[in-house]
Amino acid sequence: MAMRDEKATASYNFVPLPATVIRSPIDGGAKNDAERQENYKRYVKEHGRLSGYIELSCRTMTPVFIGTGDKEGAFFAPVGKPVLPGSTLRGMVKNIFKIVTCGAMRMMKSDVVGGQRQDFDVDNRRLYFRTVAAKKNSLTKLYDEELLERTDTDEDGERISITKAEAAFLVHDSQDGNHYMCRAEYRHKKVEDKGFLKHNAGKILWETYERTGELPCFTGAMFSKKRYTVHFNPDWNDRVLVTPEVIAQYKEDLLRSDVLDLFKLARKNEEARNFTGDDRYDFVVPCFYKNENGTVKHFGFGQFYRICYPYRLGEAGHIPEILQSKAVDYADALFGRTELWGSRLFFEDAVLKESKGFEGQHYSKTLGEPKPTSFQLYMEQEDGKNLNHWDTENAAIRGYKLYWHQKPGFRWQKSGEVKENVDRKLRPLKAGNVFEGRIRFKNLSEVELGALLKVFSLAAKDRELCFKIGQGKGIGLGSVRIDAKLVLVDEVHGYEQLFAADGDWNKAEKETSMEAYLKAFDDVIAQLGKTERARYELSQQALLDLLDWKAVEQKDWAARTRQMTLGNRDSSDCDEVSDAEKKQFRNRWVLPMANEVYNEGIGK
Structure with a gap:
């Protein structure tokens, strides 16, 4: 899509969907769930030789907030000290994992109420x-x-x-x-x-x-x-x-x-x-x-x-049928498939190791809900005139939604009138806090371990990649740099000896290079067809653009990634709202692709 003079801005953008789903070897062409379960048991028994953990060091690059739901904006601290919950880390890692492994994009059935939402990527509901x-x-x-x-x-x-x-x-x-x-x-x-x-x-x-x-x-x-x-x-x-x-x-x-x-x-x-x-x-x-x-x-x-709209999200071809596959993908294989088997990954809470303290308690800018009704932002568009919308058959969604990073000083606090029934208080952790945690894994194959490590080892020359966690991603919160180390545990022979050579307990643990496992997964990617590989590389480029912490140093970055508002300047760091910007919603200006937003600032 070519750059346009009339373009929307948003605090988020999208990683394009893959052209195919990469099937885990566990799938084995299974025709039903019973066969999938048998294949799973057989594969893990034959190939699941690797157990251990990934040591994570998480440094907050901006203020970070993970709340408890109370009105005073308390940070999640179940035993008195703030932690990054394992569930939060799991959700973030799984989202990136599905992108780097060409995961399926499945929809929640429209008749499921209170079901296992974590096993679905899209809520197959109606939009209004x-x-x-x-x-x-x-x-x-x-x-x-x-x-x-x-x-x-x-x-x-x-x-x-x-x-x-x-x-x-x-x-x-x-x-x-x-x-x-x-x-x-x-x-x-x-x-x-x-x-x-x-x-x-x-x-x-x-x-x-x-x-x-x-x-x-x-x-x-x-x-x-x-x-x-x-x-x-x-x-x-x-x-x-x-x-x-x-x-x-x-x-x-x-x-x-x-x-x-x-x-x-x-x-x-x-x-x-x-x-x-x-x-x-x-x-x-x-x-x-x-x-x-x-x-x-x-x-x-x-x-x-x-x-x-006449159609639900899954009824008009908005998600390509090939991506709704019931086949076992790598996310199913590692994170579990609720009705068939559990996860082989276990996310521990990350505990605070270096404290820089909290920001002051303050009402935040509005933490808005995603609004997919803005189809000019959420759907692929050929141009800015004949817009696809949710009633346009076979018009695809843009992909996986991720938020842009902002500088640590990006203003998240609300100024002006406070609405008690809408606005909420936050007390985020400051930038510079360091947490340590682990992802424990059990019985993975070399390829599966390589796929998991890929999340923390994306090829990124001249970039510094950071992730987004917690609440307030759209108002500049939640940027975290994660450094990872691989530790393998020899569960077969490691415990034959009670004590190690230094006299300590023999933990049978060994820090190990990631290279061989990353290569094993890269070899799987290399087997993609020409069209699928081209789409994969497009997706990975968008992922790198959205994760790149250095982008915040680009000229006019805050203006180019500002959340559009209807006359409410509180959610923007820009001083003035031009007449053209006021037309962004009314005229449904289209959101540029991630690489367009990112590349516009290069060389400025």
């Missing part, structure tokens, strides 16, 4: 969107076909949009356990005081209904908004069934704002019965819904609400 006030494109056409009836003008000659959705009250009948839409009427009310709309954003003025018979409803605040809606004249007996599937579909939208969530805005129990005057109803909330052939297709708070 709305395109009100967006630049016209194929996605706005999809949305308009679903919810826009027509455009019209009001009494002042201003343009207004008329929805296909119908006004109603969503209720729950405590007697039969079902949800229903009770039909109602609605109308617009116009105000000149935009402060009034902003003050009431996300509210329902229930008390007004008792005085006027009209229920004012306010959705999110927008700069150009001049209207809100009022519901009135409900018929509690004229109702349309809302199936459990449609209710579940509404609740599946993980990115909906809490202030627009009908299940948080509703009146419940006695309040609902008093509002409706009907003892059947223990839940009531005003909303809009799409009626299709006498059934409720979807619903939302405002007249133009968020709807879901």
